[in-house]
Amino acid sequence: MEEQFIKMINNHRGILYKVCNLYARNKDDKEDLFQEIILQLWKSFPNFRNESLLSTWMYRVALNTAISSFRKESKKPERQSISKAEFQIPDIDSFPIEDEKRFLLNTAIQQLTRIEKALVMLYLEEKSYQEISEILGISNSNVGVKLNRIKTKLEKIINPKNYEYK
Amino acid sequence: MSINELKSAWHEYDRKLQSTQVIHEKIITSMIKERSGTRFSVVKRNYMIGFSWMLVCLLAGCAILFGNPFDYNFKLQYVPIIIYIVCLVILLAAMVKHFAGLNSITINHHNLDVALKNIIKIYEQPQVFLKYTIIVFLFSQFILFPLSFLPKGIERLGLWPALGERLIPISISLLLFFIAYKLGAFKQRQVKKFKDDLSELEQLRAMSAELTTENPGS
Numbered sequence: 432m433e434e435q436f437i438k439m440i441n442n443h444r445g446i447l448y449k450v451c452n453l454y455a456r457n458k459d460d461k462e463d464l465f466q467e468i469i470l471q472l473w474k475s476f477p478n479f480r481n482e483s484l485l486s487t488w489m490y491r492v493a494l495n496t497a498i499s500s501f502r503k504e505s506k507k508p509e510r511q512s513i514s515k516a517e518f519q520i521p522d523i524d525s526f527p528i529e530d531e532k533r534f535l536l537n538t539a540i541q542q543l544t545r546i547e548k549a550l551v552m553l554y555l556e557e558k559s560y561q562e563i564s565e566i567l568g569i570s571n572s573n574v575g576v577k578l579n580r581i582k583t584k585l586e587k588i589i590n591p592k593n594y595e596y597k
Numbered sequence: 598m599s600i601n602e603l604k605s606a607w608h609e610y611d612r613k614l615q616s617t618q619v620i621h622e623k624i625i626t627s628m629i630k631e632r633s634g635t636r637f638s639v640v641k642r643n644y645m646i647g648f649s650w651m652l653v654c655l656l657a658g659c660a661i662l663f664g665n666p667f668d669y670n671f672k673l674q675y676v677p678i679i680i681y682i683v684c685l686v687i688l689l690a691a692m693v694k695h696f697a698g699l700n701s702i703t704i705n706h707h708n709l710d711v712a713l714k715n716i717i718k719i720y721e722q723p724q725v726f727l728k729y730t731i732i733v734f735l736f737s738q739f740i741l742f743p744l745s746f747l748p749k750g751i752e753r754l755g756l757w758p759a760l761g762e763r764l765i766p767i768s769i770s771l772l773l774f775f776i777a778y779k780l781g782a783f784k785q786r787q788v789k790k791f792k793d794d795l796s797e798l799e800q801l802r803a804m805s806a807e808l809t810t811e812n813p814g815s
Contacts, residue, residue, distance in 0.1 A: 568710030
């Protein structure tokens with residue numbers, strides 16, 4: 432089972448990196464969140480029965496952990512040394528994406544609420560409304576309403592000039 | 598830049614993330630197995646210490662009740678120790694219930710909305726009853742327990758001198774409690790914890806509302 436789990440994590444490591452980069456600001460927080468998500472995935476892995484897509488399940492666990500983990504921030508225990516010393520989460524700034532695009536991605540992400548971040552991430556990943564509603568627990572129509580609102584917000588962030596005089 | 602370009606930037610980012618070095622097996626295994634440093638295990642360990650300590654106190658209370666090491670002659674003298682045991686049982690039950698509640702927050706199996714509501718439910722559990730239980734517990738230990746030795750004192754010294762003598766341990770207990778209180782042993786930590794909990798609860802509520810409220814204009 433462990434082998435299968437490790438394979439699954441590696442096949443979908445991008446999901447975990449993206450969630451950590453979205454929800455945690457500094458290196459230490461990202462690594463803490465990554466470990467917390469790995470633990471939560473490991474805990475629920477035996478109960479995963481292919482009722483949903485593997486990626487949907489991973490998004491659900493990762494986002495739930497990231498969104499609800501802020502409450503534990505002030506209660507951090509001693510950090511682990513073995514894994515952390517040898518492991519680094521690739522940061523968005525370390526990729527050779529065009530500077531403007533990277534800046535806009537970062538700026539847009541910073542200005543969203545935790546819930547909006549989850550919605551935007553799933554939208555950018557081109558998840559269906561059904562999948563988004565499964566992950567977040569809201570109705571399909573509510574997904575549509577919220578996404579429209581967030582898209583307008585994003586437009587304002589990435590094209591502020593178009594909205595200056597409106 | 599448009600939303601579609603943002604989408605393409607995201608996909609580019611995604612591709613690059615997926616092409617990063619594979620996470621070493623040893624790192625994932627160590628994250629799973631070295632649970633001692635994880636947040637939940639720390640909470641769990643603290644609860645276990647609390648359970649053990651309360652059980653020891655409970656056993657000590659039962660030993661006093663059934664062994665009568667203080668040679669109590671009247672049923673009334675047992676009242677403080679009975680209160681002590683009852684309060685401990687209530688506190689222990691509350692702790693078990695709270696721990697079970699924390700343990701059952703299955704953020705893994707539910708969607709975000711349900712997970713948030715579960716956490717909020719745990720936060721909102723009524724604490725007033727526990728507060729009064731603790732007050733009764735402290736009162737029984739600081740005031741009633743020293744008074745349970747009064748009959749022997751009356752036998753030995755008479756009513757008023759015995760009452761005066763009993764005032765000494767009561768005053769010492771109250772003084773120690775007052776000093777500890779003034780030094781912030783209870784206040785600072787509890788008030789800060791309460792404020793933190795309250796602010797977290799508000800944030801959780803806001804997120805839950807944000808998730809479930811339909812746009813009125815839609």
